[in-house]
Amino acid sequence: MPETTLPDALAEIREEFLALSQPERLQLLLEFSNELPELPERYRDHPDLFEQVVECQSPVFLFVEIDDDDVVHLFVTAPKESPTTRGFASILVQGLAGLTSAEVLAVPDDYPQTIGLAQAVSPLRLRGMAALLGRTKHQVTAKRRAA
Template sequence: MTALPDALAEIRADFHELELPDRLQLLLEFANELPEMPERYRDHPDLLERVEECQSPVFIFVEVDDESIVHLYATAPREAPTTRGFASILVQGLAGLSVDEVLALPDDFPSDLGLTEAVSPLRIRGMTGMLARTKHQVRSKTAA
């Protein structure tokens, strides 16, 4: 099993330390902490990729800077707190990671948070889709 970067390992541990109802509460706290999309993208929705695996309208955009650090940005509606929470976990958990660290993340990380008993498989599939699309954008941006 691939070791998780510190931030994601801590997030995972935080979820596993809690009972199921408290895990859902933590997910809702993450939903409230999703950073706003930078202004430079708010007026350019054409730059954002829709995460089709999500039932709610979730959009992401990845930047890779000159030092090969990944920056993930996401939007998710407040009316979809579970999905918004998953987006926030990825945005916060990937912050400051290198291209190689992001690409090395286990594809099943969303299933490993301990929420599979609490949320529908469709919701887990949505977060898995967010991670897969993030990795795809990272690969696309670094291939050039």
């Protein structure tokens, strides 16, 4: 896919990671894990709305909302004891914030492999992040069809 399909926020996050050494990349991932937003109150008591990302080693659940302006809002829960997974979730929540459904669907599927963490985390964890992105896109596609 052409480089231009990468939204600015995701491109900036990738550049931030690639500018660091491997140990610093892990530290940045931990910083992202602390920035994963809490669920809005309207969703806290509705676990039934969330889809489990079974490819993740930790219990991770996500839900996509598309507002009237076609802007995607991604909500993810991941345990505090799973900082790598929380970090990946936070990268996607922050990187996709404010994008339209078409922009989210245009994000390259291999984005998780391009941020320079392949030597720092296990392939299984990278697959988990790819699954988070894939399930996000799947929910966006389903909600667009239903609209």
